[in-house]
Amino acid sequence: MKKIVQELTEGQWRDAESINFWTLDRGKWCECEPCKALGTPTDRTLLLVHRLRQEMDRAMAENRLKRNVYIFFTVYHETITPPTRPLPEDFNYDNCVATYYPIARCYVHALNDPVCTEINARYAKHLKNWTTDPNRYYPQTFYMGALPFLLLIFSMIILFTSLVHFLILVFEDSLIKKD
Numbered sequence: 001m002k003k004i005v006q007e008l009t010e011g012q013w014r015d016a017e018s019i020n021f022w023t024l025d026r027g028k029w030c031e032c033e034p035c036k037a038l039g040t041p042t043d044r045t046l047l048l049v050h051r052l053r054q055e056m057d058r059a060m061a062e063n064r065l066k067r068n069v070y071i072f073f074t075v076y077h078e079t080i081t082p083p084t085r086p087l088p089e090d091f092n093y094d095n096c097v098a099t100y101y102p103i104a105r106c107y108v109h110a111l112n113d114p115v116c117t118e119i120n121a122r123y124a125k126h127l128k129n130w131t132t133d134p135n136r137y138y139p140q141t142f143y144m145g146a147l148p149f150l151l152l153i154f155s156m157i158i159l160f161t162s163l164v165h166f167l168i169l170v171f172e173d174s175l176i177k178k179d
């Protein structure tokens with residue numbers, strides 16, 4: 001945490017106005033009892049975010065950090081479900097903001113289109129749980145993130161494999177004709 005603050009105050013992030021606080025995709029979460037007692041990966045991530053914000057607040061109070069820096073944390077993979085317990089009372093909701101990345105969502109349908117039962121339905125459910133559940137523990141700003149470049153990469157892979165497949169068929173066809 002101190003290292004991050006150091007980067008923000010005098011390191012390569014000294015001009016950053018926000019940081020994306022992302023844990024590893026499908027990372028390994030410690031299974032020891034004290035860690036498990038802290039809750040789900042979402043609960044633990046929010047505690048980490050809170051801890052970082054405390055460190056940043058301290059740096060701001062000491063005038064080492066001379067601007068506000070937003071923390072955007074991800075709602076994604078293992079943190080896609082909302083927190084299961086109350087957040088620390090002084091959690092800084094104004095500056096620690098959730099960003100939802102429904103990575104494999106379908107773009108043919110709107111996220112909440114009930115027609116899209118195979119893909120978007122589960123993403124819409126998570127979104128609903130985070131944003132409208134009356135008993136939710138994170139009742140604040142919620143951003144939607146998009147990863148359209150992944151869509152582009154997947155499209156290119158499909159296009160490329162289709163092309164290769166097509167060329168193989170043409171090649172096989174020419175062999176058959178020769179025979």
Ligand SMILES: [Zn+2]
Nearest residue numbers: 030031032035
């Ligand atoms: Zn542990």
Ligand SMILES: [Zn+2]
Nearest residue numbers: 106108109116
């Ligand atoms: Zn769809």
